[in-house]
Amino acid sequence: MSRPCIIICNFNDKEVKLLKTYGSMMGLKDQIRVNWTNGNTLIKDILEDNISSECEEEIRDRAIIFNDLPNMKVSMFIDNMKKMRIAPAMKAIVTDTSINWTLSHLLKNLIEERKAERQGREAKHVEE
Numbered sequence: 001m002s003r004p005c006i007i008i009c010n011f012n013d014k015e016v017k018l019l020k021t022y023g024s025m026m027g028l029k030d031q032i033r034v035n036w037t038n039g040n041t042l043i044k045d046i047l048e049d050n051i052s053s054e055c056e057e058e059i060r061d062r063a064i065i066f067n068d069l070p071n072m073k074v075s076m077f078i079d080n081m082k083k084m085r086i087a088p089a090m091k092a093i094v095t096d097t098s099i100n101w102t103l104s105h106l107l108k109n110l111i112e113e114r115k116a117e118r119q120g121r122e123a124k125h126v127e128e
Helices: 013-025 043-047 071-083 103-119
Strands: 005-009 031-034 063-067 090-093
Touching: 005 013, 005 043, 013 031, 013 071, 031 043, 043 103, 063 071, 063 103, 090 103
Parallel strands: 005 031, 063 090
Antiparallel strands: 005 063
16 A cells, blocks of 8 residues: 555654654654554455454564665664664564554564574464
């Protein structure tokens, strides 16, 4: 879906304010805030502002999900997150595959990738 934006997932109010301010300075004014209660919502529905809040599965890991942004802008945003002293979060770019995943499914895959990276192995995608 052609909607240049970032999806901010499971961040606290103070961090969201920092991310929104910084994003606006970079020209990323379109920012969508979600949390674990939105986990049953498909990424494509989040991008269409059709967000459900009925998820009971608590995946509270934080993530920033980039959609339809140039790689250079994504890299700059990630580099500057470190400078803003925002604790590290998982990062993803929406793909043709992940756009049809639920938020929870995407987070589970990011968690698996993080574990695999720490153990020096290749990640296996989690099935829904």
